[in-house]
Amino acid sequence: MYVRLEDSSMVKCYRLDEVAIIETGEIVPKKKYFSKRGSPFISAKYLKQLIPNGKIAELPKIDRTYEKYFKCTTVPAKTIILTKTNLNATNKQVYQCEEEVWIAKDLVAIIPDESIILSDYLYHFLNWYRVNKEWYHLQHISLKIPTIEIQYSMVQILNKVQHLINNKDFLLTQIDGLPQYFHHFSVPIEGHAKNVCHGFNQVQHLYNLLLYRIFKGELVKDIQGTDFFKTFSIQ
Structure with missing residues (x-):
């Protein structure tokens, strides 16, 4: 059908x-x-x-x-x-x-x-x-x-978001270790680390939201006849 x-x-x-x-x-x-x-x-x-x-x-x-x-x-x-x-x-x-x-x-x-x-x-x-x-x-x-072309555009975004999520622990570990090298800036660095952690939580939320909208069919309807995937991209 x-x-x-x-x-x-x-x-x-x-x-x-x-x-x-x-x-x-x-x-x-x-x-x-x-x-x-x-x-x-x-x-x-x-x-x-x-x-x-x-x-x-x-x-x-x-x-x-x-x-x-x-x-x-x-x-x-x-x-x-x-x-x-x-x-x-x-x-x-x-x-x-x-x-x-x-x-x-x-x-x-x-x-x-x-x-x-x-x-x-x-x-x-x-x-x-x-x-x-x-x-x-x-x-x-x-x-x-949807068509292969639309699937390809969707997975390009999903793969990039998931790559960030999969590397979360490694990246946060590296950031947590920075204060030992910058003793006079440990407090600002710790603040930035908390912001990065919050950013990863937002990325996880974005991934879950994209999955829901894509597989419920909502996103496909939105992008018909638009340049959605050109404007919504992760560098």
């Missing part, structure tokens, strides 16, 4: 299983099959370590030469990975892999058809969407998907 916004642009409604392949992990291989080379192996335990700034290079790997000895699922780069449990929690774990990975039986993978929906767009949607049922109901999720 199409929802017309303007003659030149449409948003189409899909079920998730119409725009993505949904796969689940299988059994977990024994440690003897782990290798120093190959594709990274992710389980729910490792997924928690990866979010938001984990190092995937530190995960155990599985070489494809061992594939015949066990059943395990590989998924390509740009796949969205979630744990099967706690999908209705506000702190649910959603991860977008940057390379091919193996997934364990406690994970579910969503592989988007990027001719219809960008992986980044789906990633932010799943960060926002509250799944109120078990993971196997994911296929029934309904999405209103």
Whole structure:
């Protein structure tokens, strides 16, 4: 079903299983099959370590030469990975892999058809969407998907905002350490640090607001026929 916004642009409604392949992990291989080379192996335990700034290079790997000895699922780069449990929690774990990975039986993978929906767009949607049922109901999720061009513009903004949020702790730690180098200016620096912390809270609020407006369809309506994404940008 199409929802017309303007003659030149449409948003189409899909079920998730119409725009993505949904796969689940299988059994977990024994440690003897782990290798120093190959594709990274992710389980729910490792997924928690990866979010938001984990190092995937530190995960155990599985070489494809061992594939015949066990059943395990590989998924390509740009796949969205979630744990099967706690999908209705506000702190649910959603991860977008940057390379091919193996997934364990406690994970579910969503592989988007990027001719219809960008992986980044789906990633932010799943960060926002509250799944109120078990993971196997994911296929029934309904999405209103704008054109690829509009999706691309939206995720450029969302990615930049989330990058700031993900680096919040590192940046604040660096700022907190500044007074030791500027003894005569410690009080003003501490004041600026508080302002920066407040700024990060505003960025988080902005991210949440953007998610709501984008995936409720409000922002798409506002930008039709405008230069919204040219004027609303983060340098």
